[in-house]
Amino acid sequence: MAENIDLIDEMSLLEKNFNKAANHLQSIVSKLDSGQLLEFYGFYKQATIGVCDVPKPSWYQTQAKHKWSAWNNLGNMSREEAMNKYINAITKIEPDWKIDSNNDANNSWVVVSSLPNTDKKLNDNDKKLLDWIKEGNEVRVKEILMINSSDINNIDDDGMSPLHWASDRGHLSIIKCLIENGAYLDLQDNDGQTALHYAASCGHIETVEYLISVGAKLLKDNDDLTPKDVADENVKAML
Template sequence: MSLEKKFNRAAEYLQSMASDLDSAQLLKFYALYKQATIGPCNTYEPLMFMGNVLKKWQAWKTLGDMSYDDAMKNYLLELDKLNPDWDKQSDSNWVVISRLISTEDEISDADKTFLDWVKEGHEEKVQELLDKKPKLANLIDSEGLLPIHWAADRGYLEIIKKLIEKGTDVNAQDEDGQTPLHYAVSCGHHHVVEYLISIGAEFIEDNNGISPKDIAGENFKEIL
């Protein structure tokens, strides 16, 4: 299997277990993914920006001139440390495992919260819970984020649409004043950025006076 093909499988696998990782682990994988797919950090530093966007930018920037191949190799190495058996299944019947294999007790489906399902990108379950309790669409977590911020951060466009349909404000701000557009831009999710703008997302400045345009760089030149 080629390095790039294995890397793409690893990136897909990681999406299924992202909710099990702590912030430091997520930042490491985020930075390596950006380095492996785009190359060295090519966006401006978000000056005086103390939220998640700056942390992601810094994590990517610290990789310097690391090559595409080395970034992919390091990504795979980090995943192997978490779960050496992640890629044991064959190409023909590979099934994404929904939880990280670790020494910690696994969370059963019955114990998962609405935000857990959002973070995992489980569209059907998110829709089911929203139909029962539409107010979940505007649930604020302990970090001051709404479900739409998590969905925008991870590029889950269909879940974003479901949340919008249930009344979530496209310009909802977290405790740092960051909107879903801030998150989508900082994570490089072009399809999400295009959609948010198409339904009225504004270039709102956060608590530090930074708008999504300020962190966009060249990657979103044609869109923004």
């Protein structure tokens, strides 16, 4: 019985340190290269979920494939070993990170929340994926997705995903980043509209061309309208 209690306490301490390390990673993302970020991504997924249990992404989802490989290549590594490797990797980069880290062990991974009050100006530290997408900040979007893209297809209260928002704004570089990281092309909002509906109705020609090139479908929304039916005159001919 005593041994079991010791094992539980040891695991609890490991998880606590792991969560602190994950929290600290947010503050040093800009210092890391893509290889390091992929390594952390793989360890994090292995530590929190276990052995890779998702299929390999589609050919055009390049970043998603890189991240899938980083996780899948860990094979049957235990969650405990993945946590230890994650902590050791952080320590190798910043030996004093535990001193500087916040004592709050809550999970730090970015999640998509309901859209904030538009009248309230957010500090950069409070902004989520949707906020950066609306601002068209490709650098911050890439940083978030490189660390964790598991929420990339989450929807807000209007049923809109990050890809819907990016297509509405016409942020082509962000759209490419989202799709490369595993965003669902034909995800429909509460009205049955896809990202292609949004891009077409707003007249974002380059966005429409790209979405079609990677296989977006001309689905009908809840009013039986396809993207071509709602398209701006400048893009209607393309569809």
